[in-house]
Amino acid sequence: MANTKSAQKMVRKLEKRTMVNGARRSRMRTFVRKVEDAITAGDAEAAQSAFRNAQPEIMRAAQKGILHKNTASRKVSRLASRVKAIA
Template sequence: MANTPSAKKAVRKIARRTAVNGARRSRMRTFLRKVEEAIASGESGAALTALRAAEPEIMRAAQKGVLHKNTASRKVSRLAARVRALSA
């Protein structure tokens, strides 16, 4: 249990940050799910639209520290490849 005032403040800050990061992660996963569903349905137009909406969300999550930059780039790259394969 935190005893000092600075430790108590740190606990409050961590709780706030965790909530914000959780919301960001959830939002990103929602966008990823929409792309996955569009790919699964086989609609290349819908998949491309969903990917264009998801890419900034994924990169924003990386910028804010929810994901590592390389992880975000890898996710975008793999999704883009799958969407490209769908339209071909």
């Protein structure tokens, strides 16, 4: 347990930040899952639409520090190539 006032405050801040980051990560994964489900189903139109919605979510996660920017770019690139393959 934190001993000083400032350390206690940092623990409180960390708990809040962890909740926010978890929500952002979950939201991003949901958008990615929708694209992957559409790809698996072979629905090119739905996959394209879901990808257009997922791309800004992935990049926003990178901007907020949930993902590294190169990781986000790689995810977008791989999803784009998979969407293009079924189109």
